[in-house]
Amino acid sequence: MKCPCNPSKLYTNCCKKAHQNIHSVTTSEELMRSRYSAFVMGNIDYLQKSHHSATRPSNSEKKETLIWTKSIEWIKLDVLKSTENTVEFKAFFYENNSLNVIHENSFFVKENKHWVYKDAL
Structure with missing residues (x-):
């Protein structure tokens, strides 16, 4: 199977x-x-695990995200710019x-010795 991100x-x-x-993410x-x-x-479990604890969605938001992500058709990802934390x-x-x-x-930071998504800038 091809990877969705690339x-x-x-x-x-x-x-x-x-x-x-x-922890394998560098x-x-x-x-x-x-x-x-x-x-x-x-x-969705990975999305929760990779989200900073201070901004992590609640369990009800987690369910809403699952319903939404299954209701759409993802097309592609374009990475425009990448720095150490953004x-x-x-x-x-x-x-x-x-x-x-x-x-x-x-914006990304390390929490519990691995990268997590903190928020949008």
């Missing part, structure tokens, strides 16, 4: 490692890519027969 790579050689062991971009793949695959990206998806894009500059 179709030129196999999932096994890309985001699967992060999904199985978050950069903020790698974490952001693995989070995009988790959205595509509906891996990643600017565009994530394209179809919802209600309309092409949409999430354009965000995400």
Whole structure:
């Protein structure tokens, strides 16, 4: 299976490692890519684990996210810029027969010795 974050790579050689062991993630971009793949695959547990404890969605928000991510068709991820703690990206998806894009500059930090998503800048 191709990896959702980068179709030129196999999932096994890309985001699967992060999904199985978050401590294997070495950069903020790698974490952001693995989070995009988790959205595509509906891996809400990984999304929670890779989210900073201070900004982590509640259990009800977790359920809403799962319903939403399964209701749309993810198209592609474009990473525009990456620094040590930030990643600017565009994530394209179809919802209600309309092409949409999430354009965000995400901020990442380390918590419990692994990278986590803190918030959008």
